[in-house]
Amino acid sequence: MNQNLPISVDQIEEHFKEELGDAVSDIKKEEIEKGLKETPIKLIWMKVERDQFRDAVEALSELQVPHLSVASGSDMGDIVELIYHFQVNHGFPADEISVNIKVHLPKDDLKIPTITDIVPGAVTTEREKQEFLGVDVVDIPDSRRLWLDEEFPEDRYPWRWDEKGMEEMARYVHDPEEASAEPTSERVGEKRGGEEG
Amino acid sequence: MNEEKEDSTYEVPIGPIHPALKEPFLIKFKLDGEEVVGADPHPGMNHRGIEFMGMHRNPMKVIPLSERICGICSIVHQHMYTTAAEHAVGIEPTNRARYIRAIMCELERIHSHVLWAGVAAHEIGFDTHLHFTWKIREEVMDLLEYITGNRVNYSMWTIGGVRRDITEDMHPKIFETLEYYEDLYEKLEEIFLNDPSIKMRTKDIGILTEEDALSLCGVGPTVRASGVKKDVRIDQPYSAYGDLDMDYVVPSRYGYEDKGDVFSKTLVRLKEVLQSISIIKQCVEKMPEGEITSEDNKAGLLNKLKNMGGEGIGRIEAPRGEAIHYVRLKEGEEDIDVWKVRASTYNNLATYGPMFMGEQIADIPIIAASIDPCIGCMDRAEITDVNTGETRTYSEEELHELSVQKTEELVDGGIE
CATH class of the missing domain: 3.30.460.80 (NADH:ubiquinone oxidoreductase Nqo5 subunit)
Structure with missing residues (x-):
């Protein structure tokens, strides 16, 4: 063809x-x-x-x-x-x-x-x-x-917006309110501790 | 016999950190003695979830974000993102902006190709050439800084046009830089295309056939070196490229064979430097008068993007080949609904398979570099004996040493 x-x-x-x-x-x-x-x-x-x-x-x-x-x-x-x-x-x-x-x-x-x-x-x-x-x-x-x-x-997929998504895993540091809030998940907490130390 | 052969297979991971790769990246090689019998790329070492980040920002905030996808082709991603967003809501950039965009893209192509030539020379042990090419690359970076104010991440694009003009008083400096490269071009060609020892290391290795190039959907100089006529600037002209006089850069156009080896890829990239110079000259000459952006009111533009839904595609020819962005905006939503980014190396990953097959371990660095992967520095390679589980680690220096040694052996044995 x-x-x-x-x-x-x-x-x-x-x-x-x-x-x-x-x-x-x-x-x-x-x-x-x-x-x-x-x-x-x-x-x-x-x-x-x-x-x-x-x-x-x-x-x-x-x-x-x-x-x-x-x-x-x-x-x-x-x-x-x-x-x-x-x-x-x-x-x-x-x-x-x-x-x-x-x-x-x-x-x-x-x-x-x-x-x-x-x-x-x-x-x-x-x-x-x-x-x-x-x-x-x-x-x-x-x-x-x-x-x-x-x-x-x-079982988590980054581009899904339903319960299989990763919304709760993410932290939006560009959002001033959320950036100043206490970290929610353990992983974020660990990372933060490391940086400060 | 077969069993014995299988027994002698080794696995060699190269990466995630390595000097031939400009980003963290891992390739696992299967070796039979010195010969590569399999290559399995493992990207994702530097996955930052930038698309996810973009889908939580408004369309204007994604412009600077898109620029930070890559340090070398930052223009490319900004260009694609803004084009896709413009397509989605039906905004037309002004004609003057189209010309300025084309000039910027070509300046970046010169910068990228000259940088690549240096990396390639380093991989086979010619560090003098690395320093030479990186020195001459400074000129174009100075010009980019002169036009935009920045050496990297130029912040030049906006939805509807560009943010800074290229005025007539800038022309002498532009022409001066172009002349500088024209004067040096012969020397570059002498080094990379005529030097017997470089030719020995680049000819007939890392071959990608035309058939593989097409079926694996390869892009850019990587496939043009195999004689495949794919170039978005000509196939589907964007910006000002439709107005310009240009042709596909394939080796057969210059009397060489469309072989698809490392030599052909070098040739295509060098010739494209000349092509870029000609394009910039044409653009400066033909650039129409007028506004540099069709959307002066940023708040109004954001409002427009928010209230109009639509989907759009931005597809351009980056220095490394075709790249594409897909953007979808939802009516009444502030954030971008969908943003898909696809850079050139993504498609060229698959071409590694046939290119490495049957080559020697000392040729790995130059073949890995030959697609100009967006990956930066090979730190160490680990060689595992599959049978005994014994692991031997090659340091970056050792692997590099192997490559340099091969050049030295060839030079000593082959030419005076």
């Missing part, structure tokens, strides 16, 4: 609709203009059902070896939203398109299939999603922790 590159935003939209049908929704196309020559930055956002997520990535890899910039994620209450930021058309001046695929995972079933067999470079970001959001990446080739310290509790 490489000979058809660069493809346009509309072609991407069509390609996804053709391959995925109803599983793809909320398509939003954007063009932001930059500079005196007004060269546009092209983006497309879409939501894909979890069961068809792998199909979506496969559909994308039919076009070009997809470049996965990163997957960002957030806790939105009942669901955890993951956004996979892909780029296609690299190597074509001013034609690159950001393809942002959103997947919603219900809190009681936080599972997403791995895409490392399609995009081997995705393993770093998948490992990060596991430890920061508690998402279970099914069949991930390497499920070890990446960034967090070994001593960090197993």
